[in-house]
Amino acid sequence: MLRLRLENINKVKIKAKVMDYSKLAEVYTQLEGTTKKLEKRDIVADFFKICPAEQLPIVALLVQGRIFPNWAETELGVAENIMVKTLAKTAGLPEKEIKQEIRKFGDLGEGAEAVFEKKKQATLAYKKLTINKVYENLIKIPEQSGSGAIELKVALLSELLSSATPKQAKYVVRTVMQEMRVGVGEGIVREAIALAFNVEPGLVEKAHNVTNDFGEVAKIAKKSGKAGLEKLKMELGRPLKPMLAQKAKGIEEAIKDMGGKAAFEIKFDGMRIQIHKKGDEVTVFTRRLDNVSRQFPEIVEYAKKCLKANKCIVEGEAVGTDPKTKRPLAFQKLSRRIKRKYDIEELQKEIPVDVYLFDIMMLDGKSLVETAFEERRKKLESIVKGIKGKFQFADQIVTGNAKEAEKLYNKALKMGHEGVMAKNLKSPYTPGSRVKHMEKIKPEMETLDLAIIGALWGEGRRKKWMGSFVLGVKDTDRGEFVEVGKVATGLTDADLEELTKILTPNITEEHIKRVELMPKVIVEVGYEEIQRSPTYESGFALRFPRVKTIRTDKGAEDADTLDKVERLFNMQKK
Numbered sequence: 317m318l319r320l321r322l323e324n325i326n327k328v329k330i331k332a333k334v335m336d337y338s339k340l341a342e343v344y345t346q347l348e349g350t351t352k353k354l355e356k357r358d359i360v361a362d363f364f365k366i367c368p369a370e371q372l373p374i375v376a377l378l379v380q381g382r383i384f385p386n387w388a389e390t391e392l393g394v395a396e397n398i399m400v401k402t403l404a405k406t407a408g409l410p411e412k413e414i415k416q417e418i419r420k421f422g423d424l425g426e427g428a429e430a431v432f433e434k435k436k437q438a439t440l441a442y443k444k445l446t447i448n449k450v451y452e453n454l455i456k457i458p459e460q461s462g463s464g465a466i467e468l469k470v471a472l473l474s475e476l477l478s479s480a481t482p483k484q485a486k487y488v489v490r491t492v493m494q495e496m497r498v499g500v501g502e503g504i505v506r507e508a509i510a511l512a513f514n515v516e517p518g519l520v521e522k523a524h525n526v527t528n529d530f531g532e533v534a535k536i537a538k539k540s541g542k543a544g545l546e547k548l549k550m551e552l553g554r555p556l557k558p559m560l561a562q563k564a565k566g567i568e569e570a571i572k573d574m575g576g577k578a579a580f581e582i583k584f585d586g587m588r589i590q591i592h593k594k595g596d597e598v599t600v601f602t603r604r605l606d607n608v609s610r611q612f613p614e615i616v617e618y619a620k621k622c623l624k625a626n627k628c629i630v631e632g633e634a635v636g637t638d639p640k641t642k643r644p645l646a647f648q649k650l651s652r653r654i655k656r657k658y659d660i661e662e663l664q665k666e667i668p669v670d671v672y673l674f675d676i677m678m679l680d681g682k683s684l685v686e687t688a689f690e691e692r693r694k695k696l697e698s699i700v701k702g703i704k705g706k707f708q709f710a711d712q713i714v715t716g717n718a719k720e721a722e723k724l725y726n727k728a729l730k731m732g733h734e735g736v737m738a739k740n741l742k743s744p745y746t747p748g749s750r751v752k753h754m755e756k757i758k759p760e761m762e763t764l765d766l767a768i769i770g771a772l773w774g775e776g777r778r779k780k781w782m783g784s785f786v787l788g789v790k791d792t793d794r795g796e797f798v799e800v801g802k803v804a805t806g807l808t809d810a811d812l813e814e815l816t817k818i819l820t821p822n823i824t825e826e827h828i829k830r831v832e833l834m835p836k837v838i839v840e841v842g843y844e845e846i847q848r849s850p851t852y853e854s855g856f857a858l859r860f861p862r863v864k865t866i867r868t869d870k871g872a873e874d875a876d877t878l879d880k881v882e883r884l885f886n887m888q889k890k
């Protein structure tokens with residue numbers, strides 16, 4: 317799916333009128349010159365106005381410092397050392413000198429600018445760099461793999477940098493390192509489209525929610541204004557962004573949040589799926605909007621058999637189930653199926669999935685997103701003829717009684733599910749938003765006391781402080797701390813200032829952006845789940861870690877051990 321959509325974006329380059337990268341670089345410079353959101357919006361809007369419509373899909377991404385849309389799983393994946401190597405090669409200087417320059421500025425982009433500024437009169441000959449050329453080379457980078465991949469990546473980047481002026485080089489480098497820092501995100505892009513093409517921001521947002529593509533929205537707004545955007549409808553085969561849930565404090569609070577009465581459903585721990593059915597054609601999308609129909613042929617078959625509608629979009633959770641015990645499997649097992657592109661049948665036997673449906677967004681070609689949830693559920697029930705244990709509704713009760721909801725919660729946990737969801741009966745389906753009318757309730761995991769064993773310097777306003785921290789757990793076998801993840805959440809500016817002060821004397825090694833630290837400072841860390849991880853030395857990673865307190869009362873000897881992490885991981889599986 318992603319490939320398909322990227323191919324569509326790629327086609328743009330053939331048709332688009334070629335625009336110079338210098339124009340975009342000018343825009344970045346203007347954006348850097350102001351901290352005011354309205355001014356940024358105006359700058360982007362003025363730029364959108366002069367861009368040819370066909371160029372807008374690329375420009376809407378680049379102006380945010382992005383190459384791929386945020387739902388895409390593709391990442392550029394250019395490490396700092398590859399960039400240093402590229403700069404050295406392009407400028408014809410030793411890597412050591414490049415590193416010095418970068419350290420001076422604390423920023424790869426500015427370091428690159430300084431390097432090329434020095435080389436200006438000497439060797440570099442500028443060719444005109446176009447926006448399309450930059451985009452074309454950058455999207456080729458993640459495609460390089462296997463032996464020689466690094467050299468190919470370096471060549472693609474070097475080709476751009478040798479045609480760039482020093483200022484342009486700064487922005488190319490920042491785009492590649494995904495640290496554009498000009499303060500433009502989706503919000504400003506939305507407002508800028510509205511302003512540039514004289515349409516309501518609300519309409520732009522609606523169009524975005526059903527297309528997931530500001531580039532497409534900008535293009536349509538430019539070509540056919542309000543009427544064009546209004547026509548942009550939910551389309552079978554084009555996924556819409558899922559509605560996201562917030563976390564409730566507890567069951568009683570959730571009932572209150574939902575207006576005194578709510579639908580409670582079991583919260584299954586699997587993969588969120590959006591099923592599009594058009595006659596006998598069925599497509600299954602994940603929450604990241606990837607097409608996984610091929611990986612899950614049984615879901616396609618169930619949908620063909622059980623959905624009694626010609627055209628519909630329904631949503632649910634696909635849960636991996638242990639074929640013997642019939643209990644839900646950890647999400648990570650299921651993710652093997654998402655990744656598998658061959659021998660699908662074999663894995664299907666090992667990790668069969670059950671589907672629990674909980675929403676419907678389109679029926680017979682008509683959008684239901686404005687329809688109240690209780691009505692949507694009725695519509696869903698009217699078109700599904702389920703197969704018990706395979707393709708069915710999410711268990712649901714409607715109540716204002718906390719005791720009753722708690723019964724469902726306990727039942728869910730006993731069955732090995734995650735908890736419950738509370739939903740407002742009167743609320744619409746708002747694609748792409750984290751909403752107050754759908755809340756999750758699940759048990760808190762026991763916190764961990766972990767040592768800070770490294771840190772990354774902050775960015776922008778937080779540049780002078782350490783901004784995120786490498787967490788270590790004690791491996792008693794090896795007698796050292798091993799990494800279980802990084803944390804940046806849960807800390808105020810004052811915390812960062814304090815941590816920087818108390819951690820600085822513990823620095824053992826300094827890199828451009830990261831420092832290694834003696835494990836002396838302990839933090840209490842909350843998280844949602846422990847996962848197995850090939851990335852971290854400990855073999856585990858924490859999902860959504862957040863610092864609860866800095867435990868100044870504790871030292872390295874009080875830190876939690878790898879054994880405990882493993883024990884908690886096993887408990888969570890049960």
Ligand code: AMP
Pocket residue numbers: 561581582583584585586587588589603633674710737756
């Ligand atoms: P979380 O990923 O913790 O933010 O929780 C939200 C996710 O729970 C959704 O994206 C769904 O994948 C999943 N989920 C499981 N059961 C339900 C349900 N009955 N209703 C809505 N979402 C559910």
